Amino acid sequence: MRKKIIAGNWKMNKLAAEADQFVNDVTGNLPDDDHVEAIICAPFPFLPSLVEKSKGSKLKISAQTMHFEDSGAFTGEVSPSMLQDIGVTHVVIGHSERREQFGETDESVNKKVHAAFNHGLTPIVCVGETLDQREANDTMNHIETQVRKALEGLTEQQIAEVIIAYEPIWAIGTGKTASSEDANDVCMHIRHVVKDIAGKETANQLVIQYGGSVKPANVDELMAQSDIDGALVGGASLEADSFLKLVEAGTK
Numbered sequence: 524m525r526k527k528i529i530a531g532n533w534k535m536n537k538l539a540a541e542a543d544q545f546v547n548d549v550t551g552n553l554p555d556d557d558h559v560e561a562i563i564c565a566p567f568p569f570l571p572s573l574v575e576k577s578k579g580s581k582l583k584i585s586a587q588t589m590h591f592e593d594s595g596a597f598t599g600e601v602s603p604s605m606l607q608d609i610g611v612t613h614v615v616i617g618h619s620e621r622r623e624q625f626g627e628t629d630e631s632v633n634k635k636v637h638a639a640f641n642h643g644l645t646p647i648v649c650v651g652e653t654l655d656q657r658e659a660n661d662t663m664n665h666i667e668t669q670v671r672k673a674l675e676g677l678t679e680q681q682i683a684e685v686i687i688a689y690e691p692i693w694a695i696g697t698g699k700t701a702s703s704e705d706a707n708d709v710c711m712h713i714r715h716v717v718k719d720i721a722g723k724e725t726a727n728q729l730v731i732q733y734g735g736s737v738k739p740a741n742v743d744e745l746m747a748q749s750d751i752d753g754a755l756v757g758g759a760s761l762e763a764d765s766f767l768k769l770v771e772a773g774t775k
């Protein structure tokens with residue numbers, strides 16, 4: 524059985540004291556169940572403190588993006604070695620907000636995925652279609668292209684360790700969720716694509732999250748689907764109580 528991974532993506536929210544308080548509230552209350560993992564994807568300034576505060580707990584700390592180079596003249600950027608150095612374990616790559624607003628491409632996503640593995644970081648790779656693409660029946664093609672490009676050149680072992688987050692762009696922060704069946708169909712399609720690239724065994728190990736207006740009220744139905752192995756959650760991950768409910772849903 525694949526484990527469930529619930530990741531809270533805070534995006535550009537909270538101040539340092541609020542971030543620390545959240546982690547204090549959450550760490551002692553996570554379910555003692557190895558079938559579920561909990562991750563917080565925090566803004567860069569909070570990472571060292573959150574890594575420190577979460578030590579000895581089941582909470583893992585992730586960055587929300589990074590550069591693919593190790594060092595150099597890239598003003599404002601943060602490198603994979605910096606994240607590794609401070610004890611971050613995961614990094615979100617290719618979130619649709621990064622793709623739309625900060626010029627992230629399938630090529631840079633692929634470079635970042637390789638860089639993550641070169642530094643012992645687990646990539647959470649986001650893919651998803653726009654409303655136009657969905658209405659034009661282009662969802663499956665578009666997702667397949669994003670997945671194939673993101674995973675190019677990885678070993679089977681690395682592919683098995685990637686986390687893919689399927690996030691329909693029209694469902695992010697809008698309150699609109701894909702129906703559980705539609706979300707599962709796309710996640711199943713992702714698993715088929717990965718099976719074609721890296722074989723059945725690898726595809727069966729792959730964790731595929733759904734993201735887009737996930738909240739305590741709809742998480743159970745989503746987690747009950749055959750190919751949804753967790754969630755990447757924005758808004759509903761900002762409060763400790765709500766995040767804990769989402770993680771709890773991953774144990775069922």
Ligand SMILES: O=C[C@H](O)COP(=O)(O)O
Nearest residue numbers: 532695696735736757758
């Ligand atoms: O990374 C998280 C997603 O963009 C979903 O955000 P949301 O839960 O606020 O819709």
